[in-house]
Amino acid sequence: MKMYGLEKLGIANVLAVHYNLSPAELTEKALANGEGKLNDTGALVIETGKYTGRAPDDKFFVDTPSVHNHIDWSRNKPIESEKFDAILGKLIAYLQKKEIYVFDGKAGANPQYTRRFRFINEMPSQNLFIHQLLIRTDEEYNENNKIDFTVISAPNFHCVPEIDGVNSEAAIIINFEKKMAIICGTRYSGEMKKSVFSIMNYIMPLENILPMHCSANMDPVTHETAIFFGLSGTGKTTLSADPNRKLIGDDEHGWCDTGVFNFEGGCYAKCINLKEESEPEIYHAIKFGSVVENVTMDEKTRKINYEDASITPNTRVGYPIHYIPNAELAGVGGIPKVVIFLTADSFGVLPPISRLSQEAAMYHFVTGFTAKLAGTELGVKEPVPTFSTCFGEPFMPMDPSVYAKMLGERLEKHNTKVYLINTGWSGGAYGTGKRINLKYTRAMVTAVLSGYFDNAEYKHDEIFNLDIPQSCPNVPSEIMNPIDTWEDKEQYIIAAKKLANLFYKNFKEKYPNMPENITNAGPKYND
Known part of the structure; x- marks a missing residue:
């Protein structure tokens, strides 16, 4: 042998x-071992047992x-x-x-x-x-x-x-x-x-390569590159799968002197509530050779019920990147011109988009705020506010200052623009407000890439120390300032100050030696 x-x-x-x-041989072996079943498009559907995250x-x-x-x-x-x-x-x-x-x-x-x-x-x-x-x-x-x-x-x-x-x-x-x-x-x-x-x-x-928990895509003609930082469930995979741009990769990249490059040759996308009309690239990637985890399907028709979270909300599909029609198969892009930090704010108080100075970019990169979404880790059943250093703390062996310093040097050297986008809730907290409409978030990303916000009107948010653009093409102006989406303005202020104080305390405890200009770029403590 x-x-x-x-x-x-x-x-x-x-x-x-x-x-x-080959994928065909492995699929045959898995089926013969009773490890899964095929769905109606030929993907291998498996269950992972106790550990679904x-x-x-x-x-x-x-x-x-x-x-x-x-x-x-x-x-x-x-x-x-x-x-x-x-x-x-x-x-x-x-x-x-x-x-x-x-x-x-x-x-x-x-x-x-x-x-x-x-x-x-x-x-x-x-x-x-x-x-x-x-x-x-x-x-x-x-x-x-x-x-x-x-x-x-x-x-x-x-x-x-x-x-x-x-x-x-x-x-x-x-x-x-x-x-x-x-x-x-x-x-x-x-x-x-x-x-x-x-x-x-x-x-x-x-x-001297900056590793990043991010997705990346680029303009097919100019090769202008954008990267999207964010924890699981904040929209990295969804927002980078843009039919008008080439997908470099959906989760893990390095930034070297010549640009960014994908660590992987495939994608691992969440598929809870997956719909063809909103995420066609991912929807059609679920076919023979893909591995789908912890979904339910009709035993007769073998159609997957993407809305069913009875096993876990963290349903997933793994597939090779060439299953995405507009993927950049070389896995290499240019120097990022735009960096987008994605956060899913379960408090419902962060603006849907804000512009960050270089100091604020460093602050929010190190802070890595989001809501840990249901199912992404064992025992997480509803969104939990969390701070994950460099938007990937569980995977960062070194001190966060190593990664933060490398990002700061690159932002300054290449004059890269940075934005914070909230893909979480608006009009109230989780359970009361609503998740920000995906089509509005896509419109904001499009506006960032087109340079629309370079000359936009901004309003400074004193609680979060952020600059909020007051308009965006194809986005209702009334959602740009989060306080306007809350019926009870006093409750908004209470919730906003609560989150701002969480930012302040987290940064003070985790990064006491961070330079003053970066510390001052974040939210201040509110009595």
Whole structure:
């Protein structure tokens, strides 16, 4: 039996090794194993069991001398090398007498910064997912090919917390010294892609590349590039899938001296309440080769009910980027001319769009405010206000000042314009107000890209220390200032001051040493 180098890890006595199978072959294997069913468009529909979102309490970095001073341990959990080795040993023993699925792919579309990743899976459905999400290669296996990082994912292997020194049966552990990661106890596919992101977020800054939790698109003619920062559910994937622009990528990028480049070769989109008329690109990407998680469908017609959140509101689909008709398959764009921070404000008090100075941009980048949307993490059942450093705190191994400094240098060097867009609520908080209409948000993004706001009239918001444009093409003027959308103006002021104080306290506690000009660019404390 050909082992494709697995014996170097101690993996032996397996039933079979399936190397870089095609999506069709992996789909067949998954169906034969009872891991899912096909829907009416041919996508593989699976359920991920207990874990329908990420498990942040179960993620660890191995604390070794070579990385100790580079990782921010106030935000990341350490684990000893000995515990990693013990779990890895048991995991390798567990894989005996099993069929193994191996995918060798790449992360980083810019050849100068590409990293080779090997995924070893016990489930073909998971191997299909990562095959579609990373950058695929047509290369034949060559034992001399360098593998930069190996990830072993075995959802049916469960840790024993009392013995293994972890928090539950699930564990996501990254070991930079051994260039390995293990994922066990969870079938949620997002853990695989986010492990790649976490690894790249450590490696890239060491080469002066800013890693970003963002989507990116560009003008098909001028190649003018825009990037969209935001946490899960704020609209990165939806807003970057613009039929009039080329999609570079929907979630994870690097910013180097020549421009931005996609880390991935696929997309991982939320599909709760997905409609063809509002998100046609994503809707039509759900076809053979795609992996759809935790949706319900009619057993006879095999049509998916995208409105059903009975399993989880965090329903997802993974697909290769070429399923998007206007994707930029090279995965590379120019220097960003526009940066958009996306936030889903569950208080309903932030303006739908505001312009940020460079200092304010740094403030809001470091702050990373949004509402954690239902289902994106274990136990989150309704929007929860949260501050996530650099719009990706769970995936940022280094101190946030490293990433913030790199962004600030790039904004200043290229005179990049920055805007904050609220894709959350208006007219009241979650449960009372309404989610801002997607077509209005799209119109605001279009106006940003066209340069409309360069000469717009602005009004300064004293509570949030923001400049709000007073008009936008194809957007009702009455929603531009959030106070105007509330019936009870006094309640708006109370809610706005409450959120502003949360901003103030969060920044003061997390970033006491931030320069004064950046600290002063955010909301002030309100009595």
